[in-house]
Amino acid sequence: MKERIHLSLAHLGNEELTYVNEAFETNWVAPLGPNVDSFEKELSNYINVNYATAVSSGTAAIHLGLQLLGVRKDDIVFCSSLTFVASANPILYQGAEPVFIDSDPITWNMSTRALEKAFEEAKKSGKLPKAVIVVNLYGQSADYDPILEICNLYNVPVLEDAAESLGATYKGRKSGTLGKLGVFSFNGNKIITTSGGGMLVSDDQEIIDRAKFLATQARENELHYQHNEVGYNYRLSNVLAGIGRGQLKVLEDRVSGRRAIYSKYYDELNEFAGIEFMPEASYGKHNRWLTTLTINSSFSIIDSSGLIKALHQENIEARPVWKPLHLQPLFKDNKYYTHEESVSEILFRDGLCLPSSTTMTLSQQERVIDAIKYALKGRY
Ligand SMILES: *Cc1c(COP(=O)(O)O)cnc(C)c1O
Secondary structure (H helix, E strand, C coil): CCCCECCCCCCCCCCHHHHHHHHHHCCCCCECCHHHHHHHHHHHHHHCCCEEEEECCHHHHHHHHHHHCCCCCCCEEEEECCCCHHHCHHHHHCCCEEEEECECCCCCCECHHHHHHHHHHHHHHCCCCCEEEEECHHHCCCCHHHHHHHHHHCCCCEEEECCCCCCCEECCEECCCCCCEEEEECECCCCCCCECCEEEEECCHHHHHHHHHHHECCECCCCCCCECCCCCECECEHHHHHHHHHHHHCHHHHHHHHHHHHHHHHHHHCCCCCEEECCCCCCCCCCCCCEEEEECCCCCCCCHHHHHHHHHHCCECCEECCCCHHHCHHHCCCCEECCCCCHHHHHHHHEEEECCCCCCCHHHHHHHHHHHHHHHCCCC
């Protein structure tokens, strides 16, 4: 069996251990501590936002974000449909109701046309959403100017799910800073990792202070343990924040590394009939967390699932594009607004993600490319 090539692996730098050792040497391995404070500051400086709170996962950050935006039982929250389930699970934790919004065919991110339809109907029904979760898919920012214009018109805040897009930009601004709140993930497969972790960011100090309070069991400032409301145990450990500090130092390298991987795939494969790579919108920089493409099987000899199977035979991990959440049994009763025809369903049917780890060697990537070419020529 040939050596396995994975979709997206962690890629450590040289300084993570220095910070982790510091935590050990000072016997500071508990949640919170100097690495956590520094990690929050360093990430805030990098994206140019005023406040941040490090938490145990991206999902926890979204959950806190929704709580802070006032999402409660029976409220409505709009959310991109083409995303990982973690974008929407916290809506259910709050007992609220997700309403899913289709993708735009050019950016693959939230369609403003679908969003507009959803708002118009919500207004007619007399119940506007409490928040809109906009996802930056596979490392590309959504188009925030028109999205924010609509949301501002209805006075509804945006939570930016930037779990996949750290290091990307939108019109010169760093991804994660466009909404009222931004969320990052440092799960093992993301562009940088703490093994597991997340961050909630905002320019609003009150929101971030409250996020820290809720994330530490909503413990009041008293000697005895005083609790007036429900809280969570969501803070990041000082050891893991040390990994994050080291990872932040190599973030720009990881972005350029992933972009180089994308460029090589593009140069080698774009000429094949029916192949179309996820476009990079002119408004910003894509971090190319995962290289993704669609195969139009009316022009190609093999379809997306055929190609995924062919790659698996070569011990190469490839996966379909996210299954849209409105198609998941979990959300079968939730509303969904389309762009025109349902773009997310076409992307799911025709799309796939290719191995994109920066740990992948050039010869490994060539193995992937050769296997794809072989399959596209109908040799399987
Ligand atoms: C990974 C991911 C999350 C969740 O992050 P975790 O740290 O794994 O909880 C949320 N949204 C999107 C779009 C993601 O890709």
